[in-house]
Amino acid sequence: MKKQITTLFILMACFSAESLYAGKPVVDYAVFSAETTGAVIGLWESKEYRISDDATGINFNKRGGTFRLYFSHSFIHEFDDFSPGDQGHELGAGHECFGDGDTGDFLGGTAQIHEMGFGKDSDKVMNLWIHAPNMNPNDDEEIFYVLELFNTYEPAWDPSFPPDISGSVNTATNWEMRTTSKSYLKHEPCLGSGDFSFPGGENIVIEVKRLP
Numbered sequence: 001m002k003k004q005i006t007t008l009f010i011l012m013a014c015f016s017a018e019s020l021y022a023g024k025p026v027v028d029y030a031v032f033s034a035e036t037t038g039a040v041i042g043l044w045e046s047k048e049y050r051i052s053d054d055a056t057g058i059n060f061n062k063r064g065g066t067f068r069l070y071f072s073h074s075f076i077h078e079f080d081d082f083s084p085g086d087q088g089h090e091l092g093a094g095h096e097c098f099g100d101g102d103t104g105d106f107l108g109g110t111a112q113i114h115e116m117g118f119g120k121d122s123d124k125v126m127n128l129w130i131h132a133p134n135m136n137p138n139d140d141e142e143i144f145y146v147l148e149l150f151n152t153y154e155p156a157w158d159p160s161f162p163p164d165i166s167g168s169v170n171t172a173t174n175w176e177m178r179t180t181s182k183s184y185l186k187h188e189p190c191l192g193s194g195d196f197s198f199p200g201g202e203n204i205v206i207e208v209k210r211l212p
Contacts, residue, residue, distance in 0.1 A: 028050075029048055033209050034046075035207050038203050039071065040071055042109070045067070055115070070105050076092070079177075080094050093190055108131055109129055109130040111129075122155070128146065129144065139187055144184065145177055150172060151171055152173050164210050168207070168208055169207050173195055174195045
């Protein structure tokens, strides 16, 4: 009888240990790439960091490197509200802040990918932090912007998050550009919000891959 009780105790201990282990997320180390096309063109690579199967975000910081980031002509024109008579938008506020939408108009920026946002922003899919000028050519204060990207229709990633080496895709349907601090507001930053209903249906496609 004593032997049976001991055996039962060992089996119960093993079962408990397996249950605890089964409830823990699988931890791994990974490097990811992220690419955006459309209204915002960018390419990032993350550093190697610890990630689990319940991860809700991926960071792309300066140590990981930012390869490129610039805005399309259509997106830059969204900030040109004070120049309605400027047919070519060459004098618009957006160009003072973000260049002319060419590959040479590089914007330094870091990024964060969200699985499904959080709180009231549950449809947020990406944040971009950008240092860029303001709309006043006589003010050389550099502004720290954050561009928030949302998918208001279906924020889930296709096919899954975190992605594997085949990648996962999402589409940003809406955006908001704001500053990281209210102190920048006195320097006339380029702020705005809206959707991506530009001519031709321009939007932002985001693809994230785990690198092999």
